[in-house]
Amino acid sequence: MKLLQDLLSGRELEAILFDLDGTLIDSVPDLAAALDASLEQLNYVPAGVNRVRGWVGNGARKLVQRGLAFALEVPEKSLDPSLIDQLLAVFFEHYGEQTCEQTVLYPGVREALTHWHTQGIKMACVTNKPARFSEPILAHFGLQELMPVLVGGDTLAVRKPDPAPLLLACEQLGVAVANTVMVGDSVNDVAAARAANMPVACVSYGYNHGASVADAKPDILVDRFIDLSPGLASSL
Numbered sequence: 001m002k003l004l005q006d007l008l009s010g011r012e013l014e015a016i017l018f019d020l021d022g023t024l025i026d027s028v029p030d031l032a033a034a035l036d037a038s039l040e041q042l043n044y045v046p047a048g049v050n051r052v053r054g055w056v057g058n059g060a061r062k063l064v065q066r067g068l069a070f071a072l073e074v075p076e077k078s079l080d081p082s083l084i085d086q087l088l089a090v091f092f093e094h095y096g097e098q099t100c101e102q103t104v105l106y107p108g109v110r111e112a113l114t115h116w117h118t119q120g121i122k123m124a125c126v127t128n129k130p131a132r133f134s135e136p137i138l139a140h141f142g143l144q145e146l147m148p149v150l151v152g153g154d155t156l157a158v159r160k161p162d163p164a165p166l167l168l169a170c171e172q173l174g175v176a177v178a179n180t181v182m183v184g185d186s187v188n189d190v191a192a193a194r195a196a197n198m199p200v201a202c203v204s205y206g207y208n209h210g211a212s213v214a215d216a217k218p219d220i221l222v223d224r225f226i227d228l229s230p231g232l233a234s235s236l
């Protein structure tokens with residue numbers, strides 16, 4: 001089995017960047033509850049958690065855009081941007097009230113992050129979720145001490161699959177991009193890592209728009225988070 005370290009052709013593993021939704025946390029129940037409450041508030045039909053699972057990963061605006069296209073039964077491209085903005089504002093209110101009601105850390109996340117932290121590996125979260133929601137979520141789960149750097153979906157003008165958020169995280173951690181590995185759950189994470197010239201590992205259990213993330217050809221694909229740290233997995 002390949003280790004994260006093996007992806008660096010002999011260079012030292014200095015840092016790991018983590019995607020948030022679908023990689024560290026299962027956030028879809030809260031996202032779906034907030035989106036459905038927003039749709040219903042504006043007299044649209046709710047979408048339900050199973051649809052929402054396929055819509056997460058490209059940021060909040062894209063999520064509500066997909067929800068609105070579903071509710072109005074029209075292609076996303078033909079949506080009136082002012083209706084998207086209206087739903088987005090309502091969604092922000094609802095989601096802000098319930099970021100961590102049903103959201104949980106995936107099994108093994110806390111153990112593995114703690115393990116890497118004690119090994120002196122630096123860690124950052126690079127997510128397409130707006131920073132004002134991501135920050136309290138990391139704090140809620142006590143992950144900010146392990147992962148002090150956060151690049152959110154609105155930190156820069158561009159989001160994953162653009163490489164810029166990954167490069168900014170490396171800069172803020174003070175590590176070399178060449179000694180850093182990305183860990184995510186979707187084709188966006190793989191594309192951003194490739195564009196940053198960074199190796200990438202993926203978890204198979206997350207959200208990838210209903211498709212298998214194996215199709216995106218990450219360097220490592222694991223079924224459990226803890227499998228990213230095999231030494232730890234065998235000791236648990």
Ligand SMILES: O=C(O)COP(=O)(O)O
Binds near residue numbers: 019057126128129130
């Ligand atoms: O689309 C989102 O808001 C979440 O995206 P993430 O998978 O990059 O954390």
Ligand SMILES: [Mg+2]
Binds near residue numbers: 019021184185207
């Ligand atoms: Mg994700």
